[in-house]
Amino acid sequence: MKRIGIDVGGTNTDAVLIDGDKVISTIKFPTTADVMHGVVNAINKVMADQPADAKPVDAVMIGTTHFTNAVVERSRLERVAAIRIAMPAGASLPPMVDWPEELRDEVDPLSFMVEGGHEYDGRPLVPLDKNAIREAAKKIRDAGITSVGITALFSPLTTECEDEAAEIVRSIIPDVRVTCSNTLGRIGLLERENVTLLNAALQGLGQRTVDSFGKALVEAGISAPFYLTQNDGTVVLAEVAAANPVYSFASGPTNSMRGAAFLTGLKEAMVIDVGGTTSDVGCLINGFPREANNVVEVGGVRTLFRMPDLLPFALGGGTIVNPETGQVGPRSVGYRITEKALVFGGDVLTATDIAVAAGLVEIGDRDRVKHLDQSFVQTTLKRINSMVEDNVDRMKTSAENVNVIAVGGGAFLIPEKIKGVSEVLNVEHAGIANALGAAMAQVSGEVDQVFSGLSREEALAAAEKMARDRAIEAGAAPDSIDLLDTEDIPIAYLPGDARRVRVKVVGNITL
Structure with missing residues (x-):
């Protein structure tokens, strides 16, 4: 299968063309202010040397920081309506109560708290107040809001209230975009509501981003289907991603981790992805990024x-x-490194300049850093090494030595010897591991919810079927789907043999 993988980072845009497992061409260049123009350029450059009779591209995978940046920058977010179905129990803390003030002001929520929801054991708290939902929907319509987040008490246990509320809202506002919390979050009400409302605020941007990427592909002469990368190291059809933009948070580092697994063949290892501004340390479990199990x-x-x-x-x-104190960071020149760093003719001392002066890498004009005192260079390298060691140690889950794969454009900053590490692997194409991870990614389907009234076997089977259905909806070929991970935890305080079941499947994309 011939694929193009593109990862648009804050500093660099990377692209790769692969055919099966063979890397045909790669490109790395600074991210431009006009991201879509950069995508067109990336595609044109990796396709430049293709013969006229070469077979066409089967699919394009794109990783983007658009959605994370929108939240961090407090921009391009839609006004949302929040419907919380948890009264009378959930009245003390209103929706978005713990959001930063400037972000809450940007989203400017219209909030409604109505009676309904369920107890921790699945029993109804009080009957759903359907009239209150109808009245809320009318006010939402009159306010011109088209994106709604619905959160009900213990909806991962039973989705009944959220499903019914969504149906009522859609009957009054036909073109509304509804995000139900049970499709995204876990049992914690406020955290689940938070991600639901973030998703609702980003759906408009999600659709605009997907439309823009589609136009960029047409401009580049590509007619293949395209996918966006997800934060679990897989991809999903662009239209599905537009409806669930929060799943693209942190997709850049996960692309790099999947690319590291592809380049080394290792399924269990630590990965350090060194970009232009930050580094990310993560762990590969069975070839996929380890999932966080906390807030x-x-x-x-x-x-x-x-x-x-x-x-x-x-x-x-x-x-x-800092040329005076030797302090490393935390500020960075970011995507302006090719104009600001000493080796590129700039006037700012960067970590890249230190690496070039130490002979770790050949980039730019080495003569421009010959004036640096070697004792200063070595002292700074020790500081960098200490930063790496400390953060690797923080991510380890045991005292045993582990393998570390260094990837990213700044992988040359990772020392060859790290305490607690058996081997540091530096491989070919490590600099564009993120684009490779995007290009070779599979499609996933995942379920993480509470089942009750079923035996363990029935609950696992039901969860696996749901996960498979979600993978197919996201673009996976039905006959290629494999079970990747299964976990079930009995919940003693719930009746009916209740258990939290988490199932994840992966499959190849449908052509």
Whole structure:
């Protein structure tokens, strides 16, 4: 299968053309202000040397930071309506109560709290107030809001209230976009509501982004279907991704981790992805990123949903080094490294300059860093090495030595010897591992919810079927789907042999 993988980062845009497992061509260049123009350029450059009779591209996979950036920058977000079905029990803390003020002001929520929801054991708390839902929908319509997030108490246990509320809202606002919390989050009400409302606020941007990428592909002469990368190391059809943009949070580092697995053949290892501004440390489990099982903050908002377990720290190729004190970071020149770094004719001392002066890499004009005192260079390298060691140690789950795969454009900053590490692997194409991870990614389907009234075998079977259906909806070929991971945890305080079941499947994309 011939595929193009593109990863648009804050510093660089990387692209790769692969045919099966063979890398045909690669490109790395600074990200431009006009991201879509950069995508067209990336495609044109990796396709430049293709003969006229070459077979066409089967699919394009794109990783983007659009959605994370929108939350962090507090921009391009839609006004949303929040419907919480949890009264009278859930009245004390209103929706978005823990959001940063400037982000809450940007989203400007119209909130409604109505009676309904369920108890922890699946019993109805009180009957759903359908009239209140109808009245809320009318006010939402009159306010001109087209994106709604619905959250009900214990909806991962039973989706009844959210499903019924969504149906009522759609009957009054036909063109509304509805996000139900049971499709995204876990049992914690506030964290689940938070990610639901983030998703609702991003859906308009999601559709605009997908439309823009589609136009960019047409401009580049590509008619193949395209996918967006997800934060579990897989891809999903672009239209599906537009409806669930929060699943693209942190997709860049996960692309790099999948690319690291592809390049080395290792399924269990630690990965350090060194970009232009930051580095991310993560763990591969069975060839996929380890998933975080705790609260993750996105742009200052507490969430609890499917996210990779990553530890970012301020070290990248563009990290600024203080020439007087030797302090490394946390500021970076970012995508302006090719104009600001000393080796490129600039006037800012960066980590890349230190690496070039130490002979670790040949980039730019080495003569421009010959004036650096070698004792200063070596002292700075020790500081960098210490940063790497500390963060690797923080991510380890045992005292045993592990393998570390260094990837990313700044992988040359990772030392050859790290305490607690058996081997540091540096491989060909490590600099564009993120684009490779996007290009060779599969499609996933995942279920993480509570089942009750079923035996363990019945619950696992039901969850697997749901996961397979979701994978097919996301673009997986039905006959290629494999079970990747299964986990079930009995919940003693719930009746009916209740258990939390998590099932994940992966499959190849449908052509």
